[in-house]
Amino acid sequence: MLIKGLIFDINGTLTDINTDEGNKDIWRTLSNLLLYQGISLEADELKALYFGFMRQQREAEGERHPEFDAVAVFQEIIYQHSTAFTQRLPAEKQRQLPLLMAETFRAASLFRLKRYRGVRDTIKQLHQQYRLAIVSDGQAAYAVPELNAVGLLEYFSPVIVSGDLGYRKPDRRLFEKALTGLEMKPEEVLFIGNDMYRDVFGAQQCGIKTIFFKSNQGQQEYAGTEPNYVIYNFPELLNAVQFLQA
Secondary structure, three states, rough: OOEEEEOOEEOOOOEEEEEEOOOOHHHHHHHHHHOOOOOOOOOOHHHHHHHHHHHHHHHOOOOOOEEOOOHHHHHHHHHOOOOOHOOOOOOOHHHHHHHHHHHHHHHHHHEEEOOOOOOHHHHHHHOOOOOOEEEEEEHHEEOOOOOOOOOOOOOOOOOEEHHHOOOOOOOOHHHHHHHHOOOHHHHHEEEEEEOOHHHHHHHHHOOOEEEEEEEOEEEEEOOOOOOOEEEOHHHHHHHHHHHHHO
């Protein structure tokens, strides 16, 4: 059947990214930011609260592959530790504060964000012929701004991010949501990713053919799983799509 759409992972596939969430400066920065909102938490205390609420969220989901919502984590921290000063802040500032905390957390932990070589030119060419979508693990509060930052956001719709849903790849529901958004059947799309378990195995559960990008990130092997095509440089994707189309 004719290929009409391409679904992509983001990190390790489109973008070469490096973060360090354990860096002490991150938690000092976040602690200081909360101080200006009337909330006094030491950096180590804030870090423990964050990962504790993250764990609680995942356990509460009851999913095989649970995901958390970073904005909701910070919302809970702020709610439980707000003071009279916090509650006197303008209503709009209070509403936006959890998102601001999540964005600041990501910004402080981000040490590298760039496109892999040839990504933008390849995506621009593919966009002329195919509908392009995203299925990514992570947080929409990070994924959407980061796609914009590397000049790729405009090419993709829908953008499906696990943090909005409570479950992550390889859960087949993520891929099914992309198919619904594209209004396409599994045999009409290809999935491109860098993780043999989350991406290749996950997409194949839905009957979607896969292209594995062997980048510097992601799980390189998963027992019994083989992609339909392997690329080692992103521009090779053009040949891979043409081959699988034929």
